[in-house]
Each structure stands twice: as structure tokens, then as C-alpha cells.
Amino acid sequence: MSTPYAKLPAWADYGLIPLINLSVAFIVAGLVVVLVGENPFRAAVILVEGAFGKGTGIAFTLFYATTFIFTGLSVAVAAHCSLFNIGTEGQAYIGGLGIALVCLSLDSTLPWWLLFPLAIVASAAFGALWGFIPAYLQAKRGSHIVITTIMFNFIAASTMVYLLVGLLKPLGSQAPQTRNFVGGAELPKLNWVIELFGAKIRSAPLNICFLLALVMAFLVWLLIWRTRLGYEMRTYGHSPKAARYAGISETRIVLTAMMISGALAGMMALNPVMGDQHNVAIDFVSGAGYVGIAVALMGRLHPVGIVLAAILFGMLYQGGAELSFEMPSITRDMIVIIQGLVILFAGALEHMFRPYIQAIFASFSPKSVGIEAIKGKGA
Amino acid sequence: MAQAAIELIGINKSFGAVRANRDINLEVARGTIHGIVGENGAGKSTLMSILYGFYQADSGEIRVGGKPVSIHTSNDAIALGIGMVHQHFMLVDNFTVLENVILGAENDALLKSSIAKARSELDRLEREYGLEVDPDALIEELPVGLQQRVEILKALYRGAEILILDEPTGVLTPAEADHLFRILKQLKDQGKTIVLITHKLREIMAITDTVSVMRQGTMVATRTTKETTVGELAELMVGRRVLLRVEKGESEAGAIKLSVKNLTVKDSRGVTMVDDVSFDVRGGEIVGIAGVAGNGQSELLEAISGIRHAVSGEVTLDGKPIDLTGKADPGELRDRGLAHVPEDRHHVGLVLAFEENENSILGYHDDERYLKGPFLDVDAIMADAKDKIEKYDIRPGNPRLKTANFSGGNQQKIVLAREMEQDPGVLIVGQPTRGVDVGAIEFIHKRLIAMRDQGKAVLVVSVELDEIRSLSDRILVMFAGRVVGERGPEATEGELGLLMAGVEHQEAAE
Ligand SMILES: Nc1ncnc2c1ncn2[C@@H]1O[C@H](COP(=O)(O)OP(=O)(O)OP(=O)(O)O)[C@@H](O)[C@H]1O
Ligand SMILES: [Mg+2]
Numbered sequence: 001m002s003t004p005y006a007k008l009p010a011w012a013d014y015g016l017i018p019l020i021n022l023s024v025a026f027i028v029a030g031l032v033v034v035l036v037g038e039n040p041f042r043a044a045v046i047l048v049e050g051a052f053g054k055g056t057g058i059a060f061t062l063f064y065a066t067t068f069i070f071t072g073l074s075v076a077v078a079a080h081c082s083l084f085n086i087g088t089e090g091q092a093y094i095g096g097l098g099i100a101l102v103c104l105s106l107d108s109t110l111p112w113w114l115l116f117p118l119a120i121v122a123s124a125a126f127g128a129l130w131g132f133i134p135a136y137l138q139a140k141r142g143s144h145i146v147i148t149t150i151m152f153n154f155i156a157a158s159t160m161v162y163l164l165v166g167l168l169k170p171l172g173s174q175a176p177q178t179r180n181f182v183g184g185a186e187l188p189k190l191n192w193v194i195e196l197f198g199a200k201i202r203s204a205p206l207n208i209c210f211l212l213a214l215v216m217a218f219l220v221w222l223l224i225w226r227t228r229l230g231y232e233m234r235t236y237g238h239s240p241k242a243a244r245y246a247g248i249s250e251t252r253i254v255l256t257a258m259m260i261s262g263a264l265a266g267m268m269a270l271n272p273v274m275g276d277q278h279n280v281a282i283d284f285v286s287g288a289g290y291v292g293i294a295v296a297l298m299g300r301l302h303p304v305g306i307v308l309a310a311i312l313f314g315m316l317y318q319g320g321a322e323l324s325f326e327m328p329s330i331t332r333d334m335i336v337i338i339q340g341l342v343i344l345f346a347g348a349l350e351h352m353f354r355p356y357i358q359a360i361f362a363s364f365s366p367k368s369v370g371i372e373a374i375k376g377k378g379a
Numbered sequence: 380m381a382q383a384a385i386e387l388i389g390i391n392k393s394f395g396a397v398r399a400n401r402d403i404n405l406e407v408a409r410g411t412i413h414g415i416v417g418e419n420g421a422g423k424s425t426l427m428s429i430l431y432g433f434y435q436a437d438s439g440e441i442r443v444g445g446k447p448v449s450i451h452t453s454n455d456a457i458a459l460g461i462g463m464v465h466q467h468f469m470l471v472d473n474f475t476v477l478e479n480v481i482l483g484a485e486n487d488a489l490l491k492s493s494i495a496k497a498r499s500e501l502d503r504l505e506r507e508y509g510l511e512v513d514p515d516a517l518i519e520e521l522p523v524g525l526q527q528r529v530e531i532l533k534a535l536y537r538g539a540e541i542l543i544l545d546e547p548t549g550v551l552t553p554a555e556a557d558h559l560f561r562i563l564k565q566l567k568d569q570g571k572t573i574v575l576i577t578h579k580l581r582e583i584m585a586i587t588d589t590v591s592v593m594r595q596g597t598m599v600a601t602r603t604t605k606e607t608t609v610g611e612l613a614e615l616m617v618g619r620r621v622l623l624r625v626e627k628g629e630s631e632a633g634a635i636k637l638s639v640k641n642l643t644v645k646d647s648r649g650v651t652m653v654d655d656v657s658f659d660v661r662g663g664e665i666v667g668i669a670g671v672a673g674n675g676q677s678e679l680l681e682a683i684s685g686i687r688h689a690v691s692g693e694v695t696l697d698g699k700p701i702d703l704t705g706k707a708d709p710g711e712l713r714d715r716g717l718a719h720v721p722e723d724r725h726h727v728g729l730v731l732a733f734e735e736n737e738n739s740i741l742g743y744h745d746d747e748r749y750l751k752g753p754f755l756d757v758d759a760i761m762a763d764a765k766d767k768i769e770k771y772d773i774r775p776g777n778p779r780l781k782t783a784n785f786s787g788g789n790q791q792k793i794v795l796a797r798e799m800e801q802d803p804g805v806l807i808v809g810q811p812t813r814g815v816d817v818g819a820i821e822f823i824h825k826r827l828i829a830m831r832d833q834g835k836a837v838l839v840v841s842v843e844l845d846e847i848r849s850l851s852d853r854i855l856v857m858f859a860g861r862v863v864g865e866r867g868p869e870a871t872e873g874e875l876g877l878l879m880a881g882v883e884h885q886e887a888a889e
Contacts, residue, residue, distance in 0.1 A: 231737070235730055238733070239726055242741065246710070248710075359451065
């Protein structure tokens with residue numbers, strides 16, 4: 001109470017500041033485009049049109065967004081319990097292993113609507129397990145979760161390479177991936193929904209995982225703000241001392257939060273594996289776990305914000321691919337730079353412009369003034 | 380009257396529906412100490428935050444040294460020679476004193492000349508005002524009293540002529556507070572102007588020249604300190620007569636509810652903080668534990684309430700033992716009828732980022748009343764919170780408001796309401812009225828006594844001797860982790876003071 005700070009109206013906090021951050025990211029990205037000798041305005045148009053211009057673009061954008069919703073939710077759930085889960089990447093990868101086992105054994109016997117629930121459970125369980133181990137080490141042995149989850153990403157990667165060049169690879173195949181799944185392991189597409197609006201779609205991977213992601217976003221909201229467990233997680237997240245006082249077991253809450261976080265990460269694998277590739281290949285997660293950190297931060301750890309931020313990143317992925325196709329001097333790597341800039345300004349430097357905006361707001365609001373400020377000398 | 384250092388004219392400030400300041404006028408003469416008193420939530424901190432540039436007034440005028448000024452940020456305030464010491468210090472814990480003092484006032488990249496300049500300047504300030512601190516000590520290693528001195532040094536280093544202190548003695552021991560007042564007097568003699576916010580009317584009488592009283596956002600009176608009394612100020616603050624010492628009847632002590640035997644507790648560094656302490660609390664009595672802060676009272680409370688593990692000893696609740704050395708679980712103790720109002724409401728008793736209604740179930744969140752299966756029963760929680768708000772007169776009465784936005788006294792009422800309304804058999808309370816205004820103190824004391832009269836066992840720990848003496852049926856004094864004496868409520872302040880200083884104890888040991 002005795003340490004007040006100037007506050008911003010909610011619309012500035014949740015609308016204006018993210019918008020300014022994004023604009024700055026795009027201006028700096030524009031400068032990069034200029035540096036390689038292309039027209040930044042044309043580049044921007046290509047990017048946005050690539051993402052939202054045609055039906056196929058929209059479908060791809062939402063397909064990528066689906067992936068990021070899962071990883072963003074995963075990071076957010078842990079963050080509400082003040083756990084920085086950097087292991088979403090590895091948990092998603094291991095989640096893919098769970099799906100592979102289910103699909104490889106049952107894809108020719110079960111229809112998709114039976115196989116899908118099994119795959120959901122398997123991916124969530126495998127992801128949860130991969131979240132459980134670092135959580136256990138933190139709760140019982142005090143090993144910091146940031147370090148252990150990073151290490152578990154490496155362990156996950158090595159394990160998957162081992163399995164994909166050995167056990168899981170069909171005999172005689174040269175590619176480090178499972179055989180292609182058939183029948184029941186191919187999830188229904190959602191492209192027809194976009195076609196309802198009159199757009200034409202060639203072929204795009206948007207599938208029912210998008211709906212699953214939206215359902216999970218709602219469930220996460222329910223969990224965090226409407227359940228006893230969520231209440232305990234938030235209490236611990238804000239103040240471990242208050243949690244101890246309230247009789248909330250640190251071990252139990254850390255383990256539970258990380259397992260839920262891991263489960264959400266694991267479910268991300270459903271989208272590329274069953275919705276698109278129909279196999280589990282090396283490095284199929286390709287950084288989506290890390291993007292989840294940016295998505296969660298940008299979405300202010302709120303499911304609605306996360307869905308919006310995921311769509312933004314989906315747009316960058318899809319529009320970016322289009323851009324590097326149309327403007328050959330803008331390579332894939334440059335797209336990564338642009339994405340990096342967005343993460344930098346929207347995530348890491350989130351508060352950079354806040355003081356200035358507060359000052360501007362302060363000078364607009366009716367004020368405590370007579371005439372001019374006398375600066376410099378003390379009274 | 381001497382020339383005014385600060386004039387506030389017609390200041391208004393609202394937070395949503397709450398009018399924190401309305402039409403405030405205030406004039407503080409140069410070279411004086413001016414006190415501001417008022418109930419929790421009266422708007423004292425808000426007013427000073429406007430002067431220091433943290434908030435913008437909705438309307439009104441500020442004059443410094445007779446000239447109208449506009450203050451948008453604290454940098455503007457600093458440039459005008461205004462310094463502020465907040466109740467919660469704004470220091471970097473792992474920086475040295477010197478580094479903290481130059482923070483924000485550095486003016487060369489390698490800090491070489493800044494540091495040299497700061498060192499000589501600190502030296503001068505120390506000599507001039509008796510503000511001794513080791514410039515190379517780390518903040519985290521300094522006791523609170525010295526940390527506060529660093530805050531004052533910071534302000535003076537930036538050329539403050541006007542110094543605002545918001546509840547500076549809330550965290551100080553009596554000796555530290557005395558030292559602070561000597562420093563303030565010295566600053567005043569050097570011509571500085573000081574504004575002091577405090578809830579302790581005694582301090583107002585002891586040190587200020589003039590005093591203003593705020594009530595519900597308005598300035599209701601300004602008095603020359605010599606011409607007023609504690610009683611008058613309390614009445615002005617609350618708008619009615621206040622009992623500075625709550626009346627209570629004889630206690631009717633019943634069966635032993637809480638029994639502590641040979642309890643020993645160590646802190647995280649392995650230092651023995653509670654050393655072989657034994658006592659009982661019976662139903663229908665209030666036992667007060669007096670002592671200078673840091674003599675093991677906090678650890679004692681934490682051990683009994685299950686937050687901290689004990690090394691050895693035995694504690695029984697209603698005759699049944701509490702597992703102290705193994706897994707003492709505060710949740711389980713709560714189920715067994717032990718309620719705990721912790722000393723540190725900001726980090727332990729409340730989650731400041733939560734809404735009020737969420738805090739009103741903290742610790743009882745697994746109670747069926749508040750749940751529908753795994754889900755929180757939002758309607759029930761809200762109704763319950765509204766009920767408590769009404770019973771305990773928590774202001775503003777909005778259960779959706781973020782807890783951090785309640786004033787200190789009202790935050791304390793949120794905790795008390797939660798713990799008392801569970802109808803516990805044993806209530807243990809740490810610092811029941813820290814940072815709380817006289818009206819609320821009266822209210823809280825009455826509630827505690829009512830609990831006692833219902834036959835509950837109440838254990839109170841407080842560093843305020845007045846509070847201990849007016850509440851307790853029996854007084855235990857702690858010094859260096861031991862209970863060094865037990866007295867009745869008629870014990871004099873001097874007698875208890877000596878015990879608290881360990882005097883009798885040392886003599887006995889020799
Ligand atoms: N940032 C804020 N948002 C909403 N309400 C606020 C905010 N800051 C203060 N208030 C409200 O304004 C009123 C005045 O608060 P203020 O902190 O100035 O009281 P105070 O006199 O300093 O009380 P205390 O003695 O408890 O410190 C209170 O009702 C408080 O709840
Ligand atoms: Mg205050």
C-alpha cells in the first residue's frame with residue numbers, strides 16, 4: 001500500500017503496449033529487409049497475404065497456431081505455479097513417442113475416433129512423465145527446474161534419435177522415422193470449415209487438433225481460475241510462504257503442475273504427427289516448445305491471450321514461408337530473425353516502452369499543476 | 380509562521396469509486412516536523428505519493444517554496460528537493476550501502492568519480508547528522524534500522540530539503556526508533572523540513588511541531604502539537620471517542636488447550652532461536668509474549684503453527700500431541716482448531732496479488748463450504764467474503780478488489796476475519812496491530828477479548844508493550860530465545876522493559 005506505482009488503463013495494458021511492441025519489432029525487421037535490398041512494405045504485404053490472403057494460407061496459419069497453443073498453455077500452467085518450464089520441447093518430443101507406440105500397434109485395427117482418444121492419453125501421459133522427473137528432482141532434491149528441463153530436452157532428443165534410427169525404424173528404410181501410419185491414425189481435416197466461407201483450399205494440414213487445442217485452452221482457464229488445484233498453484237506461484245502457511249504441500253503442487261504442463265506439451269505432438277505427417281520423424285517438434293515460451297509471455301499467461309499470440313506466431317510461420325518463396329533474397333534464416341525480433345520485443349523487452357507510455361498518460365490525465373515545473377534546483 | 384516549504388491546495392484523487400483524497404489543503408512550514416495521522420485508508424500515503432510524483436492528482440495545486448510546480452515523476456520531486464522514505468524499503472539487497480546510495484545518481488560509466496564523490500559526501504552526511512553506516516556493508520546484512528538509515532542517506536545525497544517518511548517506525552525496535560528521532564531532530568535543526576506519517580500518537584507528541592489529521596480522504600484538522608492531546612487526535616481521526624485501552628473483565632481460565640514443553644527451534648542457519656521454552660495456554664485466557672523483535676518469538680509461532688520444524692520438545696493441542704519434528708502440516712492443525720494470524724501478513728498471511736475474496740479462504744480453501752467437487756464454489760466464496768467484510772467493517776467493501784490495494788489496517792482485518800470466523804479453539808496471533816490505526820486497534824483488541832470470553836485460548840506475540848499489557852491475562856517475556864519471566868497484567872512498563880533487555884536474566888546467570 002505504501003509503495004504505489006502509476007497504473008495504466010486496462011486497454012493500454014493489454015492492447016496498446018503489445019501493439020507498440022509488435023510495431024517496433026516489425027520496424028526493426030523492416031530495416032533488416034532493407035539491408036538485404038528488398039522493399040519492406042512489399043515484404044509485409046506478402047507476409048500478411050501469405051498468412052491470411054487465401055484459404056490455404058489461413059489453414060496453414062491455424063495449423064501452426066494449434067501447435068503453439070499447446071506449447072503456450074504448457075508453459076503458462078507451469079508459470080502460474082512460478083515454475084519456468086523450458087522443457088516443453090522435450091516433453092512434446094516424448095509425447096510423440098507415446099503416439100507412435102499407439103499408432104504403430106493399432107492404426108490398422110481402430111477407426112480414428114477410437115484411436116484419437118487413446119493417442120491423446122498416450123501423448124499426455126508420456127509428456128507428463130517427462131515433466132514429472134525434473135519436478136521430482138526440484139521438489140525433493142532442490143535441483144533447479146530450469147537447468148533440469150533443459151537437460152531433459154537433450155535427453156529426449158538423444159533418446160528419440162536412438163529409437164528412430166533403431167527400434168522404431170522399419171527394416172530397410174533409410175529415413176530416421178517410423179513407418180507411415182495408415183487408416184485410423186489420420187485425423188479428419190478442418191479445411192471444409194474455411195471452405196464454408198467461400199475460400200478455396202488446395203491441401204492444408206489443418207485438422208481437428210485445432211478444436212482440441214481450443215478445448216484445452218478453456219480447460220486450462222477452468223483449472224487455473226475455477227478449481228481448488230488451480231487456486232493452490234496460484235498461491236504457490238505468488239508466494240511459497242503463503243502456500244506453506246495454507247497447508248499446501250510444495251512437493252505435491254510442484255509435481256502436479258509440472259505433470260499437467262508436460263501433458264499439454266505432449267499433446268502438441270498430436271497435431272503434426274497424426275494431423276499432418278502421419279509418422280514420427282526426427283526433430284518433428286523443431287523449436288515449437290521454445291516458441292511456446294514467447295507465446296505464453298505474450299499472451300500474459302491467459303488462455304485467451306495465448307490463443308491470440310499463437311495465431312500471431314502461426315502467421316509469422318506461414319507468411320514467412322511464403323515470403324522466402326516470393327523473395328529469394330529473404331532466406332528461411334531471415335524469417336527466423338524476424339520471429340526472433342518479435343520474441344525479443346514482445347516477450348523479453350515487454351516492459352521497455354512502459355515507462356514512457358506511463359509518462360505520456362500521466363501528462364494527459366488532469367494533473368497536479370499550477371504552472372510550469374521548476375527543474376534543477378531544490379526549493 | 381515561517382515561510383511554507385510545501386503547500387498543497389485543493390488536491391483531489393480518486394481510484395475508481397474510491398475518493399482517496401478530497402480537497403486536501405496542507406501547509407508545512409520550513410524547518411519543522413509535521414505529522415500526519417489518520418485511520419487506515421484515510422489517504423495519507425496517497426497524498427504523499429502525489430507529492431512525490433508516484434500518482435498524479437486529478438485536480439489541485441502543489442507549491443514548493445512558494446512556487447507552483449508540476450510533479451509527474453519522482454525525478455521531478457527529487458529535482459525539487461523532495462525525498463521520500465517508504466515503509467517498504469527500496470534498496471537492492473545484494474548491493475553495498477555506497478552502491479545503493481549512488482544508484483540512479485551515477486554520472487560516469489565506470490563509476491570511478493561517482494564512487495569517490497559519494498564516499499566523501501557520505502562521510503560528510505554521517506558527520507553532520509550522526510547517520511553512521513559502513514558504506515561497504517551489504518544491505519542484506521544490515522538490520523532494518525540501518526537499512527532505513529541508508530534510505531535517508533539516499534534522499535539526502537540527492538539534495539533533499541524536504542523529507543517524507545511513511546510509517547518509518549513500524550518495523551523498528553524501540554531503541555532504533557529513538558535513534559531515528561534523534562536523527563530527525565538533528566535534520567530539523569539544520570533547516571530541513573520533515574513530514575512524518577505514523578499511527579503511533581505517542582511519536583507524534585514526542586517529535587512533531589504541528590500535526591494534521593485525515594479522515595476518509597479529507598483533512599479534518601491541523602493542530603500545534605503542544606496544544607493537543609493523544610485523546611483529541613484519536614477522536615479527530617475516528618470521529619468518535621476511542622478507548623486507547625480496551626476494558627476487559629476478569630478472565631475465567633479453563634482447561635489447558637495449548638501446552639508447550641521444552642520446545643527448541645533452530646533457524647535455517649542452525650542458530651538456536653527458541654531455547655527450551657515451556658508454557659500453557661488455557662481456554663478463556665490471553666497469554667501475551669513480550670520481547671524485543673528477533674528474540675525468538677517469530678520462530679516460536681512458526682513452530683507451533685506447523686510452518687517451521689522444531690528440533691525437540693512437545694506441543695499438545697487439546698491434549699493431543701502435534702507432530703513437531705516430522706511433518707507438521709499447517710492444514711491439519713487448522714482442521715484441529717488452531718487458527719494462526721501470522722506476523723508477516725504481506726508474504727505469509729495473504730497473497731497480495733489475489734482478490735480479497737480469494738484471500739478470505741486461504742488455508743480453508745479445502746473446506747467443503749467453498750467447494751463443489753474439485754471446483755471452487757465462487758458464489759459461496761463471494762457470499763462468505765461479503766459477510767466478513769460487513770462484520771469486520773473492511774473498507775473498501777469490495778471483495779473483487781486486489782488485496783494489495785487495501786490499506787494496511789484493512790489487510791490485517793481480512794486475515795483476522797478469516798481466522799476468527801472459523802471459530803477455532805486456539806488462536807495464535809503475531810503482531811495483531813502492526814501498522815494499524817487506533818480505531819482498528821480498538822476493534823481488533825475487542826475481538827480478541829471477545830474470543831477469550833467465549834472460552835478460547837489466545838496466544839498473542841507483540842513487540843508493542845502497551846498492547847501486551849492491555850490485552851494479556853498473563854505476560855511471558857522472551858529474551859535470547861528463552862522465557863525469562865512471567866508477570867501479571869499489572870506489571871509496570873519499566874519492569875517488563877528490564878526483562879526484555881535481559882537484565883534480570885543476566886544477573887541471575889552470574
Ligand atoms: N492503486 C490503488 N488502486 C485502488 N485503490 C487504491 C489504490 N491505492 C490506494 N487505494 C485506496 O485509496 C484509499 C487511501 O489509501 P492510502 O494508502 O492513501 O491510505 P493510508 O492513509 O496510507 O492508509 P494506511 O495507514 O493503512 O497506510 C484506500 O481506500 C485504498 O484502498
Ligand atoms: Mg499508508
